């Protein structure tokens with residue numbers, strides 16, 4: 259299901275990037291497919307922001323380190339949205355190949371960990387940061403064990419980090435979008451419909467709540 263065929267379908271990351279662009283933001287569009295991130299970055303710029311494409315595989319520490327360094331050339335990273343995620347076809351746990359489990363966990367949990375690890379120190383040093391982790395409402399769906407486990411782990415990561423940075427102006431929250439009509443799922447809400455709620459969390463006022471897992475309507 260992930261990285262599958264229809265390249266014309268939108269995704270949540272792209273919708274978030276363009277909407278952020280409309281506010282005039284500098285937006286780093288990170289991902290593995292150069293053509294896709296380049297196109298999104300151009301659309302961000304057309305929308306009134308400044309889009310920059312940065313090739314990155316979130317599962318790979320070297321790629322994350324290099325990508326973050328490249329991104330920081332545009333300025334300090336104030337907001338991190340951990341959106342990259344994959345799911346694979348439904349299958350009973352005993353038939354789930356170990357490589358598939360590892361790949362899902364690497365993308366959906368290790369990726370956000372690596373990015374937080376790379377970006378949080380700068381946020382703490384500057385005394386400001388907003389982190390939004392894109393989780394999912396699916397937490398216990400039979401035959402989707404790896405995806406469910408990965409999103410539960412992401413929620414835990416999100417809350418634990420928020421407690422670690424309590425008392426600072428770095429706020430860490432997670433969101434559970436409903437089914438979205440994207441390359442991943444096909445069918446459901448348009449990604450644009452949940453974008454305002456996610457961007458609200460990315461722009462929380464100082465003193466706002468942190469460590470929340472917010473169910474999106």
Ligand SMILES: NC(=O)c1ccc[n+]([C@@H]2O[C@H](COP(=O)([O-])OP(=O)(O)OC[C@H]3O[C@@H](n4cnc5c(N)ncnc54)[C@H](OP(=O)(O)O)[C@@H]3O)[C@@H](O)[C@H]2O)c1
Pocket residue numbers: 260261268269270271288289290291292294314315316317340341342343344365392393394395434435436437438439440441442443444446
């Ligand atoms: N669609 C839904 O119904 C739904 C519902 C709830 C939550 N979510 C969550 O929302 C997020 C976005 O999902 P979506 O529906 O927009 O999925 P999507 O259309 O499949 O997009 C996934 C994005 O993740 C990127 N990605 C995947 N693996 C990556 C890697 N190793 N390194 C860097 N980027 C990687 C992909 O870019 P490249 O392939 O170019 O790298 C793509 O931009 C995911 O975390 C998903 O779990 C989705």
